[in-house]
Amino acid sequence: xxxxxxxxxxxxxxxxxxxxxxxxxxxxxxxxxxxxxxxxxxxxxxxxxxxxxxxxxxxxxxxxxxxxxxxxxxxxxxxxxxxxxxxxxxxxxxxxxxxxxxxxxxxxxxxxxxxxxxxxxxxxxxxxxxxxxxxxxxxxxxxxxxxxxxxxxxxxxxxxxxxxxxxxxxxxxxxxxxxxxxxxxxxxxxxxxxxxxxxxxxxxxxxxxxxxxxxxxxxxxxxxxxxxxxxxxxxxxxxxxxxxxxxxxxxxxxxxxxxxxxxxxxxxxxxxxxxxxxxxxxxxxxxxxxxxxxxxxxxxxxxxxxxxxxxxxxxxxxxxxxxxxxxxxxxxxxxxxxxxxxxxxxxxxxxxxxxxxxxxxxxxxxxxxxxxxxxxxxxxxxxxxxxxxxxxxxxxxxxxxxxxxxxxxxxxxxxxxxxxxxxxxxxxxxxxxxxxxxxxxxxxxxxxxxxxxxxxxxxxxxxxxxxxxxxxxxxxxxxxxxxxxx
Amino acid sequence: xxxxxxxxxxxxxxxxxxxxxxxxxxxxxxxxxxxxxxxxxxxxxxxxxxxxxxxxxxxxxxxxxxxxxxxxxxxxxxxxxxxxxxxxxxxxxxxxxxxxxxxxxxxxxxxxxxxxxxxxxxxxxxxxxxxxxxxxxxxxxxxxxxxxxxxxxxxxxxxxxxxxxxxxxxxxxxxxxxxxxxxxxxxxxxxxxxxxxxxxxxxxxxxxxxxxxxxxxxxxxxxxxxxxxxxxxxxxxxxxxxxxxxxxxxxxxxxxxxxxxxxxxxxxxxxxxxxxxxxxxxxxxxxxxxxxxxxxxxxxxxxxxxxxxxxxxxxxxxxxxxxxxxxxxxxxxxxxxxxxxxxxxxxxxxxxxxxxxxxxxxxxxxxxxxxxxxxxxxxxxxxxxxxxxxxxxxxxxxxxxxxxxxxxxxxxxxxxxxxxxxxxxxxxxxxxxxxxxxxxxxxxxxxxxxxxxxxxxxxxxxxxxxxxxxxxxxxxxxxxxxxxxx
Numbered sequence: 001x002x003x004x005x006x007x008x009x010x011x012x013x014x015x016x017x018x019x020x021x022x023x024x025x026x027x028x029x030x031x032x033x034x035x036x037x038x039x040x041x042x043x044x045x046x047x048x049x050x051x052x053x054x055x056x057x058x059x060x061x062x063x064x065x066x067x068x069x070x071x072x073x074x075x076x077x078x079x080x081x082x083x084x085x086x087x088x089x090x091x092x093x094x095x096x097x098x099x100x101x102x103x104x105x106x107x108x109x110x111x112x113x114x115x116x117x118x119x120x121x122x123x124x125x126x127x128x129x130x131x132x133x134x135x136x137x138x139x140x141x142x143x144x145x146x147x148x149x150x151x152x153x154x155x156x157x158x159x160x161x162x163x164x165x166x167x168x169x170x171x172x173x174x175x176x177x178x179x180x181x182x183x184x185x186x187x188x189x190x191x192x193x194x195x196x197x198x199x200x201x202x203x204x205x206x207x208x209x210x211x212x213x214x215x216x217x218x219x220x221x222x223x224x225x226x227x228x229x230x231x232x233x234x235x236x237x238x239x240x241x242x243x244x245x246x247x248x249x250x251x252x253x254x255x256x257x258x259x260x261x262x263x264x265x266x267x268x269x270x271x272x273x274x275x276x277x278x279x280x281x282x283x284x285x286x287x288x289x290x291x292x293x294x295x296x297x298x299x300x301x302x303x304x305x306x307x308x309x310x311x312x313x314x315x316x317x318x319x320x321x322x323x324x325x326x327x328x329x330x331x332x333x334x335x336x337x338x339x340x341x342x343x344x345x346x347x348x349x350x351x352x353x354x355x356x357x358x359x360x361x362x363x364x365x366x367x368x369x370x371x372x373x374x375x376x377x378x379x380x381x382x383x384x385x386x387x388x389x390x391x392x393x394x395x396x397x398x399x400x401x402x403x404x405x406x407x408x409x410x411x412x413x414x415x416x417x418x419x420x421x422x423x424x425x426x427x428x429x430x431x432x433x434x435x436x437x438x439x440x441x442x443x444x445x446x447x448x449x450x451x452x453x454x455x456x457x458x459x460x461x462x463x464x465x466x467x468x469x470x471x472x473x474x475x476x477x478x479x480x481x482x483x484x485x486x
Numbered sequence: 487x488x489x490x491x492x493x494x495x496x497x498x499x500x501x502x503x504x505x506x507x508x509x510x511x512x513x514x515x516x517x518x519x520x521x522x523x524x525x526x527x528x529x530x531x532x533x534x535x536x537x538x539x540x541x542x543x544x545x546x547x548x549x550x551x552x553x554x555x556x557x558x559x560x561x562x563x564x565x566x567x568x569x570x571x572x573x574x575x576x577x578x579x580x581x582x583x584x585x586x587x588x589x590x591x592x593x594x595x596x597x598x599x600x601x602x603x604x605x606x607x608x609x610x611x612x613x614x615x616x617x618x619x620x621x622x623x624x625x626x627x628x629x630x631x632x633x634x635x636x637x638x639x640x641x642x643x644x645x646x647x648x649x650x651x652x653x654x655x656x657x658x659x660x661x662x663x664x665x666x667x668x669x670x671x672x673x674x675x676x677x678x679x680x681x682x683x684x685x686x687x688x689x690x691x692x693x694x695x696x697x698x699x700x701x702x703x704x705x706x707x708x709x710x711x712x713x714x715x716x717x718x719x720x721x722x723x724x725x726x727x728x729x730x731x732x733x734x735x736x737x738x739x740x741x742x743x744x745x746x747x748x749x750x751x752x753x754x755x756x757x758x759x760x761x762x763x764x765x766x767x768x769x770x771x772x773x774x775x776x777x778x779x780x781x782x783x784x785x786x787x788x789x790x791x792x793x794x795x796x797x798x799x800x801x802x803x804x805x806x807x808x809x810x811x812x813x814x815x816x817x818x819x820x821x822x823x824x825x826x827x828x829x830x831x832x833x834x835x836x837x838x839x840x841x842x843x844x845x846x847x848x849x850x851x852x853x854x855x856x857x858x859x860x861x862x863x864x865x866x867x868x869x870x871x872x873x874x875x876x877x878x879x880x881x882x883x884x885x886x887x888x889x890x891x892x893x894x895x896x897x898x899x900x901x902x903x904x905x906x907x908x909x910x911x912x913x914x915x916x917x918x919x920x921x922x923x924x925x926x927x928x929x930x931x932x933x934x935x936x937x938x939x940x941x942x943x944x945x946x947x948x949x950x951x952x953x954x955x956x957x958x959x960x961x962x963x964x965x966x967x968x969x970x971x972x
Binding site: 077082085125166167177198200201342371382 | 571600643855
């Protein structure tokens with residue numbers, strides 16, 4: 001093997017053995033792969049040492065009777081793999097392999113960290129088995145349709161790919177599909193009224209940055225999605241919670257607090273509110289809009305759970321945007337819950353004028369979003385697959401939710417909402433849910449205690465469960481033991 | 487054809503004709519496509535009117551001897567296409583087709599708009615032929631390698647696709663490749679020191695939001711990339727330009743202005759600076775770093791043009807990060823210029839501690855970036871294709887640049903930089919370049935006048951040309967006429 005990668009550097013290897021046929025056209029993969037393997041093995045075995053110069057492309061090619069192209073390709077792979085380095089005008093050398101640091105080891109016991117928003121957000125990204133994470137806000141992979149996404153991505157890869165920045169407002173055919181989607185919800189919006197975003201998270205960030213100066217007040221539901229508390233605090237906003245009742249916000253409180261705080265925005269989940277999975281009644285929607293008009297604030301209607309709702313003929317749900325038609329309401333949606341959070345496709349629907357402002361702001365912060373994933377979502381919507389997929393998800397959720405709710409009630413967990421719906425069940429576990437969360441983490445379960453959803457992080461006995469993410473057989477017995485003891 | 491889509495709604499169509507075999511298994515595409523076509527044709531011909539109820543799935547299936555699955559699929563496509571609507575529990579109806587608004591017509595004559603940053607940014611997204619846009623900052627599509635990107639995307643679509651959020655710091659194997667890339671530049675960084683971003687634009691936004699409070703000062707090169715002026719102004723920052731000389735910033739000015747303004751950040755292109763394509767000398771790099779230490783500000787080294795530089799053995803270029811090793815320097819890079827801006831893959835390299843803060847900030851503003859495009863870039867890097875592609879781009883740029891520079895000199899355009907490099911040529915056209923830009927737009931050419939790159943938008947006779955984007959045979963004659971007249 002000495003000759004395979006015979007270094008010109010005399011110090012690094014013996015030069016005396018005659019060349020042997022080390023590369024074979026018959027066995028073991030492509031010639032390129034064989035060269036890569038041979039050189040790698042020699043470096044691993046320290047037969048080729050750091051700093052040794054490799055034979056030139058021509059020398060290697062002549063010696064082993066392979067084309068120069070093959071050698072170039074192999075050397076390039078070795079460079080890309082970090083084994084060789086190319087010094088311009090001088091040749092290829094065995095590189096110094098400073099050991100690649102593994103990603104920092106995941107701590108398996110984080111029980112000693114305080115339970116707070118940062119704690120939960122970081123834990124959302126931990127490598128726990130999905131069936132052990134009733135605290136997360138996404139469906140596990142096996143609930144989603146990886147083939148649906150992969151097929152659409154494959155189709156997109158066969159089209160003319162977008163290489164330039166693309167349209168800052170988003171891929172036009174996707175915005176046309178969104179127009180149809182909103183029309184079904186009785187919200188009328190033309191394609192120029194949409195701006196695509198990296199999920200609802202970026203949508204909220206863009207809207208908040210447009211409206212909020214430090215010291216301004218934003219209203220949110222109480223409880224509500226915790227990530228936005230941090231996002232708004234970062235802008236210097238004062239975040240005030242409006243108590244959420246089963247049919248929507250507490251209207252008396254909303255009016256009183258609006259008079260007191262004069263908020264700029266009210267961010268609300270009208271449909272399948274996170275974490276309670278309750279939806280807005282028509283009367284409440286009207287009252288919220290009237291108060292917004294009276295005190296002149298904008299309503300940001302985050303409808304990310306839209307497609308988990310069975311439809312208004314089955315269960316009441318009113319979108320304020322359907323009453324207001326995007327004058328005072330900025331409507332947000334996306335596909336993270338139903339298709340794949342990793343696509344990062346969300347959107348804003350608003351008046352054409354505000355859309356223009358938000359689009360300018362998007363350009364200044366991320367220029368555009370990638371059209372590749374927007375084309376994936378467009379295909380899935382336009383080919384009619386999305387509707388069926390959402391139907392399947394709802395049916396599956398219904399079955400699992402009913403079963404899980406019964407099991408939870410049996411072990412003494414109180415269900416706070418009389419008609420559970422969607423992905424989340426909002427419960428009262430009858431003990432400090434922060435402490436319960438810490439004990440669960442010791443057992444490898446991620447829970448989402450009520451304090452996280454409180455704008456003031458107040459401890460409580462409430463707990464949000466994702467019914468799709470608690471298939472692990474140990475969870476309910478664990479909860480039963482813990483709740484029984486408390 | 488009447489019976490194909492026989493409405494139950496008696497008002498909408500005749501019911502008297504017997505069924506005819508309208509669907510064929512032998513001819514003309516799938517049965518699903520045939521149903522879609524038939525129904526579409528009937529709606530277009532007003533044989534099926536708005537509001538008409540479609541036959542139920544079962545009726546249609548029985549009548550036409552096709553499976554219910556086929557009918558469901560066809561109806562779904564018709565719904566997705568906006569021709570039918572589904573009313574839950576009631577069936578399918580022909581929908582009201584409010585005409586879909588075309589995107590707002592592109593104005594072909596924007597000469598009357600003032601030339602400013604917003605003007606140029608909006609025009610960057612216009613549908614002009616790429617060879618008529620010497621003002622843009624990207625390579626035209628035909629310079630890029632669409633197959634390289636498409637093949638990588640296809641390979642990614644065949645893997646297990648990421649459906650959950652993914653790692654907020656970015657796809658780990660990509661960060662390992664970035665470690666290798668930076669090591670070649672003598673910058674040592676482990677994977678936990680990287681955060682992926684939506685291009686350098688998001689990287690700058692995250693860094694600025696982390697360091698800047700309203701009223702703080704940011705130093706930039708003068709001239710510099712215009713988009714960040716708007717981005718920083720949005721944060722309430724004061725943007726101060728440091729005059730750029732051929733080998734880097736004017737050091738005396740930098741020291742004086744640093745003492746005066748006490749900036750938080752200095753954003754600099756060390757290598758192939760936009761718009762001058764000049765690179766930092768070693769001495770200047772050292773002096774900038776010393777002043778940053780003395781006045782305690784961070785250096786944000788935007789190295790987006792990195793791979794267009796021929797290497798330091800060919801042309802001097804020093805990265806401050808190579809001296810400082812990511813203590814006081816935050817290094818930014820990306821693949822928008824060489825692979826495809828639409829992938830939106832950029833990155834930050836910094837100390838592990840700052841990386842953690844910036845990652846938290848990324849989570850609050852966009853949660854994660856999509857791993858799909860990060861996997862595409864990973865494949866292209868790890869398989870060794872990237873290096874060759876960048877080599878080809880550089881060779882091609884060298885050839886075009888030399889020719890273009892000679893042509894420009896011949897018609898009286900002065901080249902400001904003695905050794906042109908990279909993609910941009912920074913020139914003096916000898917007349918007000920704003921006025922020239924307006925006249926060019928009337929002829930359908932997009933230029934980039936010097937005023938855009940000035941932190942104070944000062945008018946000047948300077949102009950940036952992208953040598954890859956001026957293949958149109960009319961450009962040089964136009965410039966010659968205009969410059970001759972002035």
